[in-house]
Amino acid sequence: xxxxxxxxxxxxxxxxxxxxxxxxxxxxxxxxxxxxxxxxxxxxxxxxxxxxxxxxxxxxxxxxxxxxxxxxxxxxxxxxxxxxxxxxxxxxxxxxxxxxxxxxxxxxxxxxxxxxxxxxxxxxxxxxxxxxxxxxxxxxxxxxxxxxxxxxxxxxxxxxxxxxxxxxxxxxxxxxxxxxxxxxxxxxxxxxxxxxxxxxxxxxxxxxxxxxxxxxxxxxxxxxxxxxxxxxxxxxxxxxxxxxxxxxxxxxxxxxxxxxxxxxxxxxxxxxxxxxxxxxxxxxxxxxxxxxxxxxxxxxxxxxxxxxxxxxxxxxxxxxxxxxxxxxxxxxxxxxxxxxxxxxxxxxxxxxxxxxxxxxxxxxxxxxxxxxxxxxxxxxxxxxxxxxxxxx
Ligand code: ATP
Ligand code: MG
Numbered sequence: 001x002x003x004x005x006x007x008x009x010x011x012x013x014x015x016x017x018x019x020x021x022x023x024x025x026x027x028x029x030x031x032x033x034x035x036x037x038x039x040x041x042x043x044x045x046x047x048x049x050x051x052x053x054x055x056x057x058x059x060x061x062x063x064x065x066x067x068x069x070x071x072x073x074x075x076x077x078x079x080x081x082x083x084x085x086x087x088x089x090x091x092x093x094x095x096x097x098x099x100x101x102x103x104x105x106x107x108x109x110x111x112x113x114x115x116x117x118x119x120x121x122x123x124x125x126x127x128x129x130x131x132x133x134x135x136x137x138x139x140x141x142x143x144x145x146x147x148x149x150x151x152x153x154x155x156x157x158x159x160x161x162x163x164x165x166x167x168x169x170x171x172x173x174x175x176x177x178x179x180x181x182x183x184x185x186x187x188x189x190x191x192x193x194x195x196x197x198x199x200x201x202x203x204x205x206x207x208x209x210x211x212x213x214x215x216x217x218x219x220x221x222x223x224x225x226x227x228x229x230x231x232x233x234x235x236x237x238x239x240x241x242x243x244x245x246x247x248x249x250x251x252x253x254x255x256x257x258x259x260x261x262x263x264x265x266x267x268x269x270x271x272x273x274x275x276x277x278x279x280x281x282x283x284x285x286x287x288x289x290x291x292x293x294x295x296x297x298x299x300x301x302x303x304x305x306x307x308x309x310x311x312x313x314x315x316x317x318x319x320x321x322x323x324x325x326x327x328x329x330x331x332x333x334x335x336x337x338x339x340x341x342x343x344x345x346x347x348x349x350x351x352x353x354x355x356x357x358x359x360x361x362x363x364x365x366x367x368x369x370x371x372x373x374x375x376x377x378x379x380x381x382x383x384x385x386x387x388x389x390x391x392x
Contacts, residue, residue, distance in 0.1 A: 001080060001100065002054075002060060002078035002079060002080060003053065003054050003079065003080065003081040004051055004052060004053040004054060004078075004079045004081050004162065005051065005052045005053075005063070005064075005067065005076050005077060005078055005079060006049060006050075006051055006076075006077040006079055006162070006164060007026070007030060007043075007049075007050040007051065007052060007067065007073055007075075007076060007077075007170075008073070008074050008075035008076070008077065008167065008170070009022075009023075009026060009050065009072050009073060009074055009170075010074045010172070011072075011173075011174060012026065012072060012174065012175070021178060022072070022174065022175055022178050023045050023048075023050065024045070025072070025175035025176070025177045025178045025203075026050060026070070026072040026073070026175040027043050027044070027045050027050055028175075028177075029070050029071070029072065029175050029176060029177070029237070030043045030050065030052055030067060030070050030073070031043040032237070033066040033067060033069055033070050034052060034063060034066050034067070036066060037058065037059065037062040037063060037066050038058060038059060038062070039054060039055075039056050039057060039058025039059065039062075039063070040054070040055040040056040040058075041053065041054055041055060041058070041063070042055055047116065052067065053081075060078070064076060064078075064168060067170065068168070068169070068170055068171060069171065069234050069235050070170070070171070070175075070235075071171055071172070071173035071174060071175055071176055071200065071201050071202075071203065071235060071236075072170075072172075072173060072174055072175035072176075072203075073170030073171065073172075074169070074170045074172050075167040075168065075169065075170055076167070076168040076169075076170055077154075077164040077166060077167050077168075078164060078166060078168070079162040079163065079164040080093070080097055080162070080163040080164070081160050081161070081162055081163075082160065082161050082163070083160055083161070084120075084157070084159075084160065084161055087121075087122065087127075087130070090131070090155070090161060091130070091131060091134040093161075093163065094111075094131055094134070094135065094153065094155065094163055095134060095135060095138040095139075097153075097163050097165075098135065098138070098139065098153070099138075101165070101166070102151070105139045105141050105142060106141050106142070107142060107149075107150035107151050108142070108143045108144065108145035108148070108149045108150045108151070109132075109135070109142055109143075109144060109145070109149045109150065109151040109152070109153055110128070110132070110144060110145060110146045110149040110152055110153070111127070111128045111131045111132050111135070111152075111153045111155060112128065112152050112153065112154050112155070113127035113128050113131070113154075113155045113156075113157065114154070114155070114156045114157065115127070115157045116156060116157060116158045117157050117158055117159065120157045127155060127157075131153070131155065132144055135153070151165050152165060153165050171201065171235065172201065173200075173201035173202060173203065174201070174202050174203030175203055176200055176203055176204070176205055176235075176236055176237050177203065177205055177237070178203040179202055179203030179204045180204060180205070180283070180284045181204060181205040181206070181207065181281060181282060181283040181284060182199055182204050182205075182206060182207075182278070182283050182284060182285045182286065182287050182315060183206075183207050183208065183209060183274050183275075183277055183278035183281060183283045183285070183286050183287065184196040184199070184206050184207065184208040184209070184232075184286075184287040184288075185208075185209060185210075185211075185270060185271075185274050185286065185287065185288045185289075186208040186209065186210050186225055186228060186229060186232075186241070187210065187211075187225070187289070188221055188224045188225050188228065188339065188341075188343060189289065189339055190289075190323075190326055190327060190330050190335070190336065190339040190340070191289025191290070191291060191294075191318055191326050192228075192287075192288065192289035193228045193231060193232050193289075193330065193333070193335040193339060194289060194317075194318055194326050194329045194330050194333070194335065195287050195288060195289040195315075195316065195317045195318050196208065196232045196236065196287055197232050197235055197236070197329070197333050197335070198317035198318070198329070199287050199315055199317055200232065200235055200236035200237075201235070204236075205236065205237065206232065206233075206236045206239060206287070207239055207240040207241070207242075207277070207278075207281050207283060208229055208232075208239060208240070208241045208242070209241070209242040209243075209244060209273065209274045209277050209386075210222070210225045210229075210241065210242070210243050210244065211244050211246035211270055211273070212225075212243060212244070212245065212246060213245070213246050213247040213250055214245065214247060215247075216247065216344070216350075217343075217344055218343060218344070220343045221343035221344055222243060224338060224341050224343050225241075225243075226241065226389060226391070227338050228335055228338055228339065229241045229389075229391045230391055230392070231333065231334055231335045231338065232333075232335070233391045233392055235333070237392070238390070238391065238392045239390075239391040239392070240281060240388060240389075240390060240391070241388070241389040241390075241391055242277050242386045242387070242388055242389075243386060243387040243388075243389060244273055244382050244383070244386045245382060245385055245386070246266075246269075246270070246382060248378050248381070248382070249266070249269055249375070249378050249379070249382060250266060250350055252371065252374065252375065252378060253265050253266055253269070253371065254350050256367075256370045256371055257367045257368070257370060257371070258367060259352040260352050260354055260355050260356045261355075261356055261359065261363070261364060261367050262350055262351070262352050262355070263296065263297045263351060263352065263355050264297060264302055264305050264306065264355075264356065264359045264364055265364060265367065265368060266350070267297055267306045268305070268306055268308070268309045268364075268368075269375075269379070271286065271306060271307075271309050271310050271314070272309050272310075272379070273379065273382060273383060274286050275309075275310060275311065275312055276383050277383075277386070278312060279312075283312075284312065284313070285312050285313040285314065285315050286310065286312055286313075286314045286315065287314075287315045287316070287317070288314060288315075288316050289316075289318055289326075290303060290316045290318070290319060291316075291318050291319055291320070291321055291322075291323070291326065292319055292320065294323065296355040296356070296357045297355065299357050299358065301357070301358040301359055301360075302356075302357065302358075302359055303316075304361070305359040305361055305364055308361055
């Protein structure tokens with residue numbers, strides 16, 4: 001029934017001279033999303049509006065789902081498209097549209113016509129009035145309310161005519177690819193996939209790095225992270241996932257440094273390695289799923305100590321979220337079920353019973369001196385042996 005979708009976007013509209021860059025990215029990303037499903041689509045930009053038009057049979061639910069994963073889209077309007085065979089034919093089609101799309105015919109409505117083709121024999125006001133009358137003739141229980149209608153029947157007169165009234169929600173945000181790139185530290189938990197998703201939502205391309213510690217962490221734990229990367233990439237697009245073997249570094253720190261500082265020192269090395277891959281990928285920052293006070297390594301002092309090794313900005317989108325708020329997002333984006341699978345994470349084997357909660361940078365740096373040159377060699381080895389998994 002619906003041959004096309006009108007794609008609504010919001011924030012892009014205020015981007016001034018660069019607006020076309022955002023619109024083009026939106027068009028490309030929508031096209032790419034629709035390419036993945038059965039059926040052929042054309043995505044076009046006309047007079048500040050973006051349309052996705054089906055050129056073949058397609059599955060409606062699949063198409064809506066694909067568009068609901070494209071950042072930048074705030075609304076998706078399924079449209080009936082008809083040829084212009086005169087006003088009577090248009091009126092019949094509008095009545096049929098209401099018949100088929102609204103079970104309960106007891107709402108208020110108004111007609112909103114737009115005449116993109118000015119040689120149509122009636123103007124918008126005349127179309128509104130005349131169509132309103134025909135609708136009331138067909139469904140006497142309906143009422144017109146021009147100020148607060150329950151339903152707005154949109155009629156766009158172009159070379160063909162579009163009829164639509166429903167807006168399905170899009171994911172919002174900005175088109176991915178319009179705001180540079182960042183490197184996500186992706187673990188198997190709940191928080192980091194949400195942090196990656198939130199950053200991608202602002203138009204950022206996301207690559208990721210995962211630290212595993214075989215044999216202390218299993219192949220299944222790694223697979224879980226790959227699965228999480230796929231869930232995020234359904235929104236953020238193709239992703240390079242670096243899997244770094246962190247075992248030697250972890251063991252070595254465990255051997256040489258005070259155990260209550262272990263997590264902080266380990267996390268400093270994670271950041272350094274992540275930054276290495278970020279530079280290699282041309283990324284502009286790092287992303288973590290840290291949230292103030294969630295665990296000992298996420299107190300203000302711990303965050304400062306971890307941050308101290310970074311030369312790039314570190315983005316922490318969930319920094320001020322409560323756990324439940326993060327869970328709510330993960331449920332919405334579909335990562336929660338995977339995140340709660342019980343496979344052990346990188347650090348559990350080595351975690352101290354009483355980690356420092358207020359690390360002192362100088363004390364930490366002093367402990368790190370004991371790692372000497374050996375840690376440099378291990379750093380290089382971890383970086384050089386990392387596995388690159390191309391997601392999508
Ligand atoms: P999450 O729920 O996001 O997995 P967490 O609750 O396990 O985090 P921490 O272990 O303190 O909390 O990790 C904080 C952040 O550090 C994570 O959100 C993630 O960005 C990064 N991180 C932790 N462990 C790893 C890992 N093994 N690989 C990659 N990044 C990690
Ligand atoms: Mg966490």
